[in-house]
Amino acid sequence: MASTTNKEAARPGGRSARVQQAVHEAVRTLQQEGRRDALSVPQIAELAGVTPSTIYRRWGNLAELLADVSLERLHLDTAPADTGSLAGDLQAWCEQYLEEMTSVPGRRGLDDIMASADDERRQRCRECSEAIMQTLRERALARGEVAPSVAVLMDTLIAPLTYHLLYTRGEIHPERLRGWITTALAACHAAHPPTPGSKFNPGELD
Amino acid sequence: MASTTNKEAARPGGRSARVQQAVHEAVRTLQQEGRRDALSVPQIAELAGVTPSTIYRRWGNLAELLADVSLERLHLDTAPADTGSLAGDLQAWCEQYLEEMTSVPGRRGLDDIMASADDERRQRCRECSEAIMQTLRERALARGEVAPSVAVLMDTLIAPLTYHLLYTRGEIHPERLRGWITTALAACHAAHPPTPGSKFNPGELD
DNA sequence: ACCTAAACGCAAAATATTTGCTTTTTGCTT
DNA sequence: AAGCAAAAAGCAAATATTTTGCGTTTAGGT
The missing domain is CATH 1.10.10.60 (Homeodomain-like)
Structure with a gap:
């Protein structure tokens, strides 16, 4: 059992x-x-x-089976587009993810996963999101951009996004998304204030 | 039925x-x-x-009943302490909430609520959190402090807090909490930059 | 006081879940 | 290549649960 x-x-x-x-x-x-x-x-x-x-x-039981099936589906959708900037990548990925998770099957899948008693499965979801943030961050760093840590991205982007998916049924305006992304990047820039003389700004935080 | x-x-x-x-x-x-x-x-x-x-x-069914019972419990815990500042109030409330939700019955209650298919119940949880944030915010405004909107507090505090409760089993350091609170208030201060000539700076945190 | 509809109790019926045992299959060893 | 032990599956009986029909009680209104 x-x-x-x-x-x-x-x-x-x-x-x-x-x-x-x-x-x-x-x-x-x-x-x-x-x-x-x-x-x-x-x-x-x-x-x-x-x-x-x-x-x-x-x-x-049924709940575990459904959660298992839903989790498998969730793993497929990892293909973040490259828009040329971190802000753009984040916006694009979030919009796509949002659309997928507000669809009828997407919402049901999310519910099925949350209904499961096995919290190892939820951990997997988190790790999946972290992996995507990691990918986007490394891509940004490779471009020479400043990028927040994965932890910051999780807290300022994934967390509110997920919260809204779980606790409201209303749509999220892309505008709102943009706000979160701005905040995430602003926090990063605040931690590394652009000193006038510095040549480059390594994207480290936390 | x-x-x-x-x-x-x-x-x-x-x-x-x-x-x-x-x-x-x-x-x-x-x-x-x-x-x-x-x-x-x-x-x-x-x-x-x-x-x-x-x-x-x-x-x-059983899931709905358990969720119903858990939701009723959740409604009791509304008594935010007054520490004299918004930052303090937020920190205090979050710590208390965190402790409650990481306890064995607290965690089970959360799981029971998430397992329910009725999303009206989740909405209630959100509204409950919003009400608390609203209370704290109004208290801060009455003191003359600058305070972020409820929406900002939800996005920068409740969302990451909830995300960690749901998607990790690990503890959250009060340090991390403080970071979120700082971010929330900083975002607010950015919107209302402290002009040099101003007599006092209401929302100062530690 | 009376009436109606909602809620409940009861018990039979229908489903779903568990369990003991046998058979098949797999990965490994000789 | 055959054999072995353990894991997984099938089957069917035994349990447990959920659903449902119907008579009875009760709250809320006339």
């Missing part, structure tokens, strides 16, 4: 992999075509050609 | 109220003494002296 997450099972052999794939696909199929309210383990098992007990033993 | 949340029922009469109270108390009791993993509707119903069907009809 515990936390048999999935991929890193002790024995991820052929059949196990096949079952996992079949079950995941069954979930996705039923989520697409079907009713959002009803979605049972026996139903998924039948479509996947698997016994319910298999699902229960591997995932524990 | 949908969202008979609770208090604002069309008929909140004596018996309904009594049942609600009994069920809520049963949940609290079982949560305290009992095992966190198992906690079933029939079990709660028995302790509350109520039929399971009553619970199912009123709350829909």
Whole structure:
């Protein structure tokens, strides 16, 4: 009943992999075509050609299974565009992420992940966001830009973004996004005030 | 069968109220003494002296019931201390809130609320936080301090705080909190730059 | 006092979940 | 290449849960 997450099972052999794939696909199929309210383990098992007990033993319950499927989806969307500046990259990525997460399947995926009792999964989400911020930051530094630390980006960008996704249903204006980004970059510039004589400004903070 | 949340029922009469109270108390009791993993509707119903069907009809399922109970608890903790300055008030409240939410029951309560499918409940949480920020802000303005808008406080304080509560299990150093508060107030001061000739500088922090 | 609709209790029915046991499969070893 | 031990899956019975129909109680209004 515990936390048999999935991929890193002790024995991820052929059949196990096949079952996992079949079950995941069954979930996705039923989520697409079907009713959002009803979605049972026996139903998924039948479509996947698997016994319910298999699902229960591997995932524990429906919530964990749904969270697992949603997390897998979340991992795909990592392809930040290069707009030539950190501010632009952040804006572009946030807008794209926002659009994805306010869509019906996106919102449901987020809910499914939050509904899971396994907080290791939430950690993964955080790490995923951190990785993206890291990528954008390093790209900026390579350009010679000043860039806030990943921690600052998380606190000033990802955090409010996520907060709004979770706690309001209203849309977020790109204007608001721009404000957060400005704040993030301003905080960075404040920490390294542009001294008149300095040749360059290494982007370190924290 | 949908969202008979609770208090604002069309008929909140004596018996309904009594049942609600009994069920809520049963949940609290079982949560305290009992095992966190198992906690079933029939079990709660028995302790509350109520039929399971009553619970199912009123709350829909276990997750909604737990979220309902947790939300009620959350509403009690509103008593921000007055430390004499906005920075102090924010720091004090955040520390107290943090301690409460990182405790075992606090963390479980948060999880229960996030696990609920009803996003109206999350909205309530947000409104609760906004109300506290509003209180602190007005208190600061009454003192003659400069204070950021509630929106800014939400974005720079509540959002990162909540993000860490949800996405990491690690502790948050009060130092980190202080950093967020500084940022929030700094953003405010940037909007209202301290003119040299001004008699006093209200929102000075440490 | 009476009436109506909402809430509840009860119990049967329908579903979902757990569990014991057997069989298949996998990764490794000989 | 065959064999072995452990892991995972199937199957079916046993449990537990959720749903539902129907009669009864009760709150709120006329």
